[in-house]
Amino acid sequence: MSYFRNAKIIYLRYGNCVLRYDKCVTLALRYGKYVGLAAAVCLFLGGSAMAQTTGAGAAGRAQTAQPLVSEQTLKQVSDHVYALVGFPNIAIVVGNRGTLVIDTGLGVRNGATVMRAVEKVAKGQNLYLTTTHYHSEHTTGEQAFPPHTVLIRPVVQQEELIQRLPQHMARFRDMSQQNKELLQDVKLRTPDILLDGEMKLDLGGVSARLFCLGAAHTKGDMLIFVEEDSVLIPGDIVQSKLFPIMPDGEATMKGWLAVLDKLEPLKPRLIVPDHGELGDGSLIGKQRAMLQELQGRALQLKGEGKSAEEAGKLLTAELHAKHPDFANVERIAADVNLVYAEAQ
Template sequence: MELPLPDLSAAPPPLVQGEPVEVSEGVYVIPDGRVPLVPNVGIVAGERAGLVIETGIGPRNGAYVLEQARRLLGDLPLYLTITHFHPEHGFGAQAFKGEASIVYNRSQREELRRKGPAYLKMFAGLGPHIAAELKDVEFVDPDLVYDGAAEIDLGGRLVELRTWGAAHTGSDQTVLVDGRVLFGGDLIETRMFPIAPYFPPYDADVDGGHWITLLDRFIELDPVVVVPGHGEIADAGLPAEIRDYLRHVRARTAELKASGASEEQAVATVDPEARSRWGTWDNPEWIGFAVRAFYADAHDQ
């Protein structure tokens, strides 16, 4: 059973727009405006350096984000990182080459090298306005690579980068600023069904069980501010909402599979249930992908 990718042909252009909004002292976000394929972009200001989190999709967005960072930070040295390798989060990195020290975890670098060209082609097929933003993409390697966790002292502001292993992707990373502000990437969304990018045989690294475990960890962190990959800024209650949804899909899918239901039957059952229970959430087309990932049970045997 192959599910179609979302039809974004009528969506607005995926442009990072607007000015940074301060969500905590020295921590700014350019909000996504709930536009498909636009991430929440972070800019963290320290006394000695600054950090940019996410680039937007393609070089034009990357250049805009760099411009906003320079407007806030002046000539301070810059770091750039991304929460994961997907095009709308990191395919504008070329704008930062020579302008910032690009920092990825080792798995991010390898996943980008391995999957980047295929994702470029796949996303370009989502609509001509998306293809236009991706037309001149050049992949760039990070300047700095870490394993496990890394700290960046920006001067009066301490940032922890941490890789968690496979969940939404095979190399998700969170960014925690001063123990208070958590950038969760697409592990966390506001009023949106989370994206389970289960595209076998091209990509089946999504690990729903570990994703749930990570959300429990984020709840324990008890951040004051949570910046999701997409959607409005929230608080520590947001990870629990995504966790509860994923738990529901996992439990119902396992129950249906045990009763002899096919993958197609499981999708047909769980999808309308979830749409009804989380009726205010956007992007319900991703429910079926989550069901398929849990049905395959690739990581939870």
């Protein structure tokens, strides 16, 4: 498969066949291995609005949970949405004709666990997979999914994955022997659909909106909104009781806050974050408040002449004392460095 784009039109090439998607065209995929897919795809294409460049960073350094997904944690959170609660949380959207899985877990072992859970709840034969961002625990289990799975990924995220995932996996392997074993012989798939803009996936009785709002946690963050159930799957952009991880060269505090502002009007009833406890729509405001507190205090200390290192130490102590039940406290100093850099 190859991808090329012209203005508001996206093309997908399968061998000698070229599929054209106009700005809003609904069609069933009936080519090659997709014969018989009943779910229709509607693409609403716009600019990708991505910014920032990625770097080696420290995206994987703050692993705070066991990197295993368990079938025993599978729970139904709404009429059409299920979640495997773990590292990370995996969302499964089930329609009458198709199922969308969001993220894979770390390595093929976790991917296989996710697939076993999917088989318990899926109704239709069509299977779709998307990833919220390129980091290892969200992408490296994709080889466990069956060959007929349609992999959907934003163009920008795929570029990040190609450029950055090998380094990210290396850092994860260095964390533990278990990670090293989980990440053995990872084989990545080529996306079947590269998305530039928005996509609405009709699964039969329920639809999922896949969209990007700009750089935040990474350059290629993908969000999913299940409209009928008012459930948001925001990736790492909205988390629960975690200090933010802002990888060097990938994350942007300003961009992250801007994305949260754009999410607020959705007013989701439920949120399935990639990390942390599931919650209601108030998680968006809580995430914004945390980022604003961190950013505002860092800028105040900068204005007082404190170095980034000094401010990092002060804020780590302050925020940990104020939010003792939050994980990733070791990431606060790096977050302060980012705020200082963006203030230059």
